[in-house]
Every structure is written in C-alpha cells, then in structure tokens.
Amino acid sequence: MDETTPARSDVLILTGMSGAGRSTAANALEDLGWYVVDNLPPQMLKPLLELSEIAASALPKVAAVVDVRGGDLFAALPAEVGELRSRRNVRIVFLDASDDVLVRRFEAVRRPHPLQGDGTIIDGIRVERERLSEIRERADIVVDTTSLNVHQLATRIFELFSDEGAARHMLTIMSFGFKYGLPTDADMVADMRFLPNPYWDPALRTFTGQDPQVRDYVLGQPGAREFVDAYAAALQPVLQGYQRENKRHSVVAIGCTGGKHRSVVVVEELAQRLAAEAGVAVRVKHRDLGRE
Template sequence: MNVNEHDSRTEHAGDGAQVSTGTPNEKTPVPDAAIPELVIISGMSGAGRSTAAKCLEDLGWFVVDNLPPALIPTMVELGARSQGNVARIAVVVDVRGRRFFDNLRESLADLEAKNVTRRIVFLESSDEALVRRFESVRRPHPLQGDGRIVDGIAAERELLRELRGDADLVIDTSSLNVHELRAKMDAQFAGEEEPELRATVMSFGYKYGLPVDADLVVDCRFLPNPHWVPELRPYTGLNDEVSGYVFNQPGAKEFLDRYTELLQLVATGYRREGKRYVTIAVGCTGGKHRSVAMSEKLAARLAAEGVETVVVHRDMGRE
C-alpha cells in the first residue's frame, strides 16, 4: 500500500492536537438519547489511521485527532450537550499520546457505565508494509528512538496488543491502497442505520499467507482443485463452469449447508455480545478457484439471512 505516502505524512503531522473542553455543567443531567455515538480509531502508525479518520469526517462524523484517552468521556459529554449538533464522534488514539494509554481502560469503563455506544476500529499492517511506507516518506517511526524502524514497530505492537484484542473491527491494510481503505470504511459506516451484523467474506490462497484480520478461517482444500482441469485452469471461481465443478464435488454442498448453519449460531452469539463486524476467510491453495466459488455462495447465504455482507477476493488476480 502506498498507504500511504500521503497518509503517513498526515499521521505524523500536528503532534499537539488541542481540544477546548470547557466546563460542563455537572448539575444538568444529560438524557441517554442525546449521548453521541463514538468510534475510537487506533492501530499501527502508518497503517492508515488518518485515512480512516478522514473518511468518517467526510461522512459527517466529528473527528478529533490525537485526543488523550482520559479526555474521551469529556468529549462525549460535550457532544451530548450540543443539542444534537454532534451526534457522532470519532477519536484517533495513537502512540503520540502513549503516556495516556494507562487511562484508556478507565475511560472505556466510564463510557460503558454511561451507556455510550462505542466501537474500536484497529488499523493493522504487516511489518514489511510499514517499513516500506516509513522509508518512502523518509520519516522515523514514533517509537524507534535511536534504533531501527522495525524496533519502533515491534514496540508499538506490544503497546497496542491489548487494545487490538478489544477491537470491534480490525482492518489489515497491508495490501490496500487509500481508495480501497476508504471503500472498507464506507461499507462499514456509510449507512444511516446500523445493521445488526456486518460480515466480510474474504477468499484467499494459503500459499500467500493467512489474512491477519480474519475472525474465522475456512479451509476448502479438501475439494478437488479445478487448477488441474486444463479447460478450467485459466478461469476463476466467479466463472459458472468453475463454480459448477466445485459444487458438484462430494461434500461441497453439504459443507456449505453445515457451515451456514454454524455461522447462524455464531452470529447470534456475536449479536448478543455486541460484536457488529466479522471477517470470514475462505482459503484454498492459490485463492483463485475453490475459495472464490465458496465465498460467493457463502456470502449469498449470509445476505439471505439478513447479514450485510461484503465479498473480497484477496488473491484471485495473482499468478
């Protein structure tokens, strides 16, 4: 991702974000209906936080960059007192405010106690992609000190490990450009009404590695590979003949039926636990035939069950 040459520059600019918080009137209760929706954007430096924040800003969110976590509840309260003028707030939390990370857990607990609807979006990327981006803009990593860029990346991963585990949505931007990242954000946040659950079904090839942002992984390599059928090899799982070949194999339809039933059970649990996003990775050897065909059918089944679904074929175009 040349995620971004522009994105990396903007992420490291303006280290001193200033927010005028004023003095809320503690004696005036704030009705729950007035409490704004909150999204916390975090993740690895260079992974696209600024692009994600800009996308939400374009969608009408009130965006605050580099806000100390201890001030997040105050920001939400001020939004609640804006008489509906600030209904959705996005806050970017990153290592520039690392001395405040100890306050983040306390702030999240405070928000939960106040019934604030909050989501955490975590931007992830591979070490190789991050190094490439920092080198392209000739900027040091915020945590590398006197060491190398990879040292800073390792320190940041450790610092953010717990927050990544708490994230509602993890986006891996290793192979995304700016426009593709914006499309992912639009798909998740552009609608006026939030669906109960949103799913991304991603086909991939095992020989290119597992998707790091997958919540669930499905292996289709138990099915015969159309790659070894000469007349099917040039095509992909989007082709009717390839898809027909895949689903005419013993166990293919049964697998689709059973896994759809399993996902219905999992989706019920996700909704109950307040998880709004799930990424289902469907793999085969090269990510071109079996996984693509299975992903398309699985996404159609989920959509028929009322789950808003996006299909991504990560490796379909690779040789």
C-alpha cells in the same frame, strides 16, 4: 474480533498501528459527516462524550483518533474505554498491517517511527505492537490494511460506517454560458452550441430551458436526444469508477452561448437519466440562468 459491519455508533475510537492508515480513515469518516478529533489523549474521551451529549443533534457522530503519539497518556486508554462503555455505545476500530508493509510505508515517506528512539523502524513497530495489544483485543473492528491502498481503505470505511443507501458520490450537473467563462471547478465540459440557438426565435427568446416550449424546441433538433442518451451512457462508467477510486464529488458542466436555453435543457435531461445511478446523488445547478 474480525472485521465486521457495525451497528451505528454514538462514539467511535479510531486507533491502531502507526502507518496503518489512521489519517486516511479519519478523513473518510469526516466525509461521511463524523465529527473527528485527532490525537486525543484518552483522558479527554470522557469530556468529549459529555460534550457530544450536550450538543445532541449538532454532534450526532463523534470519532476520536487515539494513538501512541500521546506517549505515556496512551496507557490509560483501556481503562477509559471500559468506563465509557458503561455509559454509551462506544466502538473501537483498530487499523493494522504487516510489519514489512509498515516498514516500507515509513521508508517511503522518510519519517521515523514515533517509538523507535535510537533504534530502527522495526524496533519501534515491535514496541508499538506490545503497547497496543490490549486495546486490539478489545476492538470491535480490526481492519487489515496490508493490501489496501488509500482509496481502498477509504472505501472500506465508507462501507462500514455510511448510512444504508447513502450516496457515495455527489454529482453536480451545471449549465453555463461560454460568454461568461468556463466553470473553474468543472471536471468535464460539454458544448451544446452544435444545436440551433432558441435565442434567435423571437417567440422563445424570453423563455428559458426550464420552460416546456424551449425544451421541446431543443430536444426536437437533429442530434439532441442522441447526444443526451450517449452522454448519459458515457458518464455511467465514469461515475462507477469515481466511486471505486473514492472520488466523492464531481462537476459536469454543460455550456451554450449564454447558459439560458440549450445547456439548461440538456442539464435537466441528464439529471433525470443519472438520478437512478446506484450510489450517486445528483444536484442541478444553473450558473448563468439569471444573468442578462
């Protein structure tokens, strides 16, 4: 069967040619919330299915990676799949690639093909194709990874199996105080100390950037709104690029002296502007807001 968009699966079997990208696909499924079991013997599929039924909501999406590493046990896969499909919605994803590309991938990592024995890599590939021919014919989805890099493959898995409308990137916008140190997990850092500090206004000192009087003060300063508008616009192509490159998470850190006034205001403003960005879920964090 050609590559098509599937309905939501109860149980997913991920298989295919060695070197075609099973590990990348499995990692992408995990990022999407699937419970992934790697190198599972076909005979263990039924117990896994029963466990998922018992766990119910704890294991709503289960994926099993099954391949020729199981040796002679792999021969049981077609029969096991037939039995499981009589009970549940079981779908098979088969990853494939051209022989020459598979050879180059094995040579790049300097590893032998698991079935080549005393022969060459291409010998192992031919044996594997023969063993997988039956399960490939039964596959619901065949993904050809010949021309895909790891990021493109992960994106394709996301397109196939993410819930409609699900965010492809989680953006955390964090306020912080420079006097407490830079956030170690920040991807980008901006400095708000070019704006006057509300701390030095006795009427504002005890409030924070979440209070309207501080917000109005900060955004009323020359350059404040211009910075927020320009920085939000600059982040848009970055977030789009992160999605194309399959980068799932990023942290934008906005700092001021104590992380209580200016940075908090700007974080809240940026979050409002970026919340509508397609494919992005925005989370706000104020790291130092409660510190003295």
